[in-house]
Amino acid sequence: MQSSRGYTDLLGRLVRDPKGAVGLGVILCFTILPFLRPLITKYPPLAVGVGVPNEPPSHLHPMGTTSLGQDVFSQFLAGGLVPVEVGVLTGIFTSLLVVLIAIPAGYYSQRLGRLLTLITDVFLIIPTLPLIILIGVYLGPSLINQVLVLTLISWPFPARVVASQVLSLKERGFVQGAKALGASDARIMFGEILPNVTNLIISNSILVIIFAILFQTAISFLGLGVPTAPGWGNMLYYAEQSGAIASGEWWWVVPPGLGILAVAFGFSLLFLRLEELLGVEVR
Amino acid sequence: MVLNFLIPRLMPGNPVSRFVNPLMSPAAQHQILEQFGLTKPLYVQFLLYLKGVFTGNFGLSFLYYPTPVSTLIVQRLPWTLFLTGTATVLAALIGMVLGLLAAWKRGKVDSAALYSSMALRSLPTFWLGLVLLILFGVTLKVFPTSGYFSTSLLTSGGGVLLFIQSLLYHSVLPIITLMAYLVGGNLLIMRASTLNTIREDYVTTLKAFGYDDGKIVYGHVLKNASLPMLTNIGIQMGYIVSGAVLVETVFSYPGMGLLVYQAVLARDYPTLQGSFFVLTLTTLVALLVVDLLYGLLDPRVRR
Numbered sequence: 001m002q003s004s005r006g007y008t009d010l011l012g013r014l015v016r017d018p019k020g021a022v023g024l025g026v027i028l029c030f031t032i033l034p035f036l037r038p039l040i041t042k043y044p045p046l047a048v049g050v051g052v053p054n055e056p057p058s059h060l061h062p063m064g065t066t067s068l069g070q071d072v073f074s075q076f077l078a079g080g081l082v083p084v085e086v087g088v089l090t091g092i093f094t095s096l097l098v099v100l101i102a103i104p105a106g107y108y109s110q111r112l113g114r115l116l117t118l119i120t121d122v123f124l125i126i127p128t129l130p131l132i133i134l135i136g137v138y139l140g141p142s143l144i145n146q147v148l149v150l151t152l153i154s155w156p157f158p159a160r161v162v163a164s165q166v167l168s169l170k171e172r173g174f175v176q177g178a179k180a181l182g183a184s185d186a187r188i189m190f191g192e193i194l195p196n197v198t199n200l201i202i203s204n205s206i207l208v209i210i211f212a213i214l215f216q217t218a219i220s221f222l223g224l225g226v227p228t229a230p231g232w233g234n235m236l237y238y239a240e241q242s243g244a245i246a247s248g249e250w251w252w253v254v255p256p257g258l259g260i261l262a263v264a265f266g267f268s269l270l271f272l273r274l275e276e277l278l279g280v281e282v283r
Numbered sequence: 284m285v286l287n288f289l290i291p292r293l294m295p296g297n298p299v300s301r302f303v304n305p306l307m308s309p310a311a312q313h314q315i316l317e318q319f320g321l322t323k324p325l326y327v328q329f330l331l332y333l334k335g336v337f338t339g340n341f342g343l344s345f346l347y348y349p350t351p352v353s354t355l356i357v358q359r360l361p362w363t364l365f366l367t368g369t370a371t372v373l374a375a376l377i378g379m380v381l382g383l384l385a386a387w388k389r390g391k392v393d394s395a396a397l398y399s400s401m402a403l404r405s406l407p408t409f410w411l412g413l414v415l416l417i418l419f420g421v422t423l424k425v426f427p428t429s430g431y432f433s434t435s436l437l438t439s440g441g442g443v444l445l446f447i448q449s450l451l452y453h454s455v456l457p458i459i460t461l462m463a464y465l466v467g468g469n470l471l472i473m474r475a476s477t478l479n480t481i482r483e484d485y486v487t488t489l490k491a492f493g494y495d496d497g498k499i500v501y502g503h504v505l506k507n508a509s510l511p512m513l514t515n516i517g518i519q520m521g522y523i524v525s526g527a528v529l530v531e532t533v534f535s536y537p538g539m540g541l542l543v544y545q546a547v548l549a550r551d552y553p554t555l556q557g558s559f560f561v562l563t564l565t566t567l568v569a570l571l572v573v574d575l576l577y578g579l580l581d582p583r584v585r586r
Binding site: 127218224240260 | 401404405406407408409411413414416417418421422428517518520521522524525528529532533543544547555559562563566567570
């Protein structure tokens with residue numbers, strides 16, 4: 001069992017390793033940059049006509065301009081917040097759902113556990129992206145709705161893993177002991193079992209974050225995101241819509257993708273390091 | 284199946300707004316709605332849908348009116364199967380060989396493989412497609428930027444061989460794009476399972492008998508270590524369909540993915556229902572094939 005002090009200590013050990021330090025560094029960097037943007041460049045990300053349209057990179061505009069004469073560099077700096085925000089919120093919501101669903105499911109009955117397995121099997125077969133698009137269109141375009149859709153899609157897998165872990169923990173001595181002492185079910189589930197699956201839930205939530213970031217940008221790229229949110233996915237959507245691909249305007253297309261790659265890779269590094277530290281095998 | 288019916292109907296926006304002109308008389312508007320069966324109560328619509336599923340009749344597409352949805356699917360499905368099938372098989376083979384090498388060689392090769400496969404899995408699929416398009420399609424002009432064969436072949440005639448050549452040529456970039464993510468995942472799984480396999484006693488025994496590495500790896504380790512990867516291919520199915528939507532949109536490749544995307548934008552219920560049903564069915568069949576292959580490779584599960 002780990003106390004809160006244990007987790008502060010964990011953060012220290014996390015960044016002492018190059019993998020953890022680089023991963024966390026990259027993520028924090030792209031989360032803070034949107035706020036530092038006004039200090040770095042004088043052009044607001046959505047301001048139209050600050051430069052000549054469709055201009056390759058120059059010293060005035062280090063990443064060139066869009067077809068509306070917007071500054072790509074400014075958009076790139078601002079664009080990391082939306083995917084990271086949606087990703088992290090999805091990770092948190094999914095973890096909460098997993099705690100509320102998987103622990104009781106694993107604790108109370110094998111049948112509920114089997115139901116979870118069935119749900120994950122169904123989710124394996126249903127075409128993921130079309131489903132996300134459909135529910136997303138139904139809910140309407142807003143960032144919180146994107147979080148809800150992505151949570152709805154991603155909770156069954158970690159839930160299945162956690163429920164099966166709970167099922168085996170249930171038979172262990174300390175749970176049986178607590179039961180013999182007359183502890184309530186809620187006390188056993190959240191006081192005894194939860195601390196023992198926290199590591200598993202945390203490392204799974206990182207995988208969910210990576211998934212959510214990639215899918216958030218994909219939905220936005222398809223033009224089904226939030227049109228006004230300054231994210232990397234939207235940048236790519238507008239680039240494609242205004243024919244940047246056909247005219248070979250690489251400076252508009254390359255930066256946002258590299259940003260997504262960097263952030264997702266950052267979370268993967270973090271995941272790798274966490275796996276070493278927490279000693280959990282997720283897959 | 285029930286989900287398939289309900290989800291498109293819950294979407295906002297009126298599907299027939301593209302056919303119904305507000306200036307039309309209410310009677311004329313009603314007539315069009317009736318033609319599509321949208322005036323009937325919801326449960327009648329559902330029963331008709333159920334009947335359609337079992338008879339392969341999904342109704343007429345709103346978007347490509349009056350083409351039946353089943354005709355659209357029959358036209359589009361082969362291209363998606365071609366793209367995804369080729370990508371899946373190639374990605375499995377490449378991931379298998381690279382993962383095996385990474386685990387066998389250890390050290391620098393291994394960590395290089397580990398980090399590059401992680402990077403491949405962090406790469407947004409559609410963006411990779413866009414970059415490949417700009418680089419090879421627009422700047423270098425080596426590969427075509429859209430479609431699935433040269434339409435000039437239709438007018439000039441050309442032989443079957445030329446046609447096939449054109450097909451392959453148009454599918455190179457989409458397949459590479461789809462493969463990138465899959466190779467990353469396969470490599471990781473194959474590496475882990477090879478590491479487990481080479482620790483087994485029979486490998487040590489073979490080494491002790493003086494068999495050379497190549498014979499041990501390709502004759503014995505490969506087959507046993509590739510079992511978990513086969514399972515992984517089954518898990519990848521959901522991604523492959525999602526990937527197909529993105530890749531087909533980027534490359535304007537006329538498969539099921541593009542059809543679904545266009546149908547969503549146009550609120551084309553019948554096409555969405557039909558496509559969802561067929562995609563789900565295809566995934567099920569693919570999973571069955573994976574299971575059968577598993578039995579073929581591992582006699583222990585046959586029993």
